[in-house]
Amino acid sequence: MTTDTDLHTLTGAYALHALSDEERALFEGHLRACPSCAEEITEFTATAARLASAVAVTPSPAMKQRVRQRVTTVRQVAPYVPRTPSAARPRRRLPPLLLAACLAVAAGLGGVAAWEHDRAEDAVAQEQQARRQADELATVLAASDAVSRRIPLRGGASATLVVSRSHDKAVLAAVDMAAPPEGKVYQLWYDQDGRMRPAGLMDSDRTRQTVPLSGSANSASAVGITVEPAGGSARPTSAPLAVVDLPA
Numbered sequence: 001m002t003t004d005t006d007l008h009t010l011t012g013a014y015a016l017h018a019l020s021d022e023e024r025a026l027f028e029g030h031l032r033a034c035p036s037c038a039e040e041i042t043e044f045t046a047t048a049a050r051l052a053s054a055v056a057v058t059p060s061p062a063m064k065q066r067v068r069q070r071v072t073t074v075r076q077v078a079p080y081v082p083r084t085p086s087a088a089r090p091r092r093r094l095p096p097l098l099l100a101a102c103l104a105v106a107a108g109l110g111g112v113a114a115w116e117h118d119r120a121e122d123a124v125a126q127e128q129q130a131r132r133q134a135d136e137l138a139t140v141l142a143a144s145d146a147v148s149r150r151i152p153l154r155g156g157a158s159a160t161l162v163v164s165r166s167h168d169k170a171v172l173a174a175v176d177m178a179a180p181p182e183g184k185v186y187q188l189w190y191d192q193d194g195r196m197r198p199a200g201l202m203d204s205d206r207t208r209q210t211v212p213l214s215g216s217a218n219s220a221s222a223v224g225i226t227v228e229p230a231g232g233s234a235r236p237t238s239a240p241l242a243v244v245d246l247p248a
Helices: 004-008 010-015 021-031 034-053 063-069 096-108 121-141
Strands: 147-152 158-164 169-175 184-194 195-201 207-213 224-229 242-245
Touching: 004 034, 010 021, 010 169, 010 224, 021 034, 063 184, 121 158, 121 207, 147 242, 169 184
Parallel strands: none
Antiparallel strands: 147 158, 158 169, 169 207, 184 195, 184 224, 224 242
């Protein structure tokens, strides 16, 4: 039996269109009388768009040319003819979390053609990285306890931190980040009992990116960003650009 308490936990999955028809109908009925869920969905929808944009991959010019060449040689797919569902073959639904991951991947891959078998090696690596990040995003964002926090940054940049305590994971999405000084990199940290623990490096060449933080989120109380020498540091060597508390 689905209760109002259960429905409150579906905001993340609803924002990712990862509910079944029955769950969606029940939740939308609940949503009309629950301002807090409506506000949370607005925040999750905006965060999903921001994170998907951050992991988007721009196809190379060479790939575009190969696609145009392949169009003239690939046989056209036959028209789709819908079949009447058979009682002996029940419809199969993707689990909500798997569907959420597929949606995040589709949004994050930026139009990379899945059937393009002769992709350049760098495009393959970018796609694999985008898929890993999209899976991480879907896991965190679709969690019933996912919480997002904005991180103020200098120069018009902004970042969003999404945390799921049940999955012990956190993801950071940054937009309009200025390039760090030459020979430097942005490094993420977990504050664990007053000691800063390395949690990953950001890509110095990208102004928009999504970074799954490495390590346990549950053992930390805050997340910080510093500027460090290329390759990162074992402990911070500069004052933090930003620090945000994690939800209790």
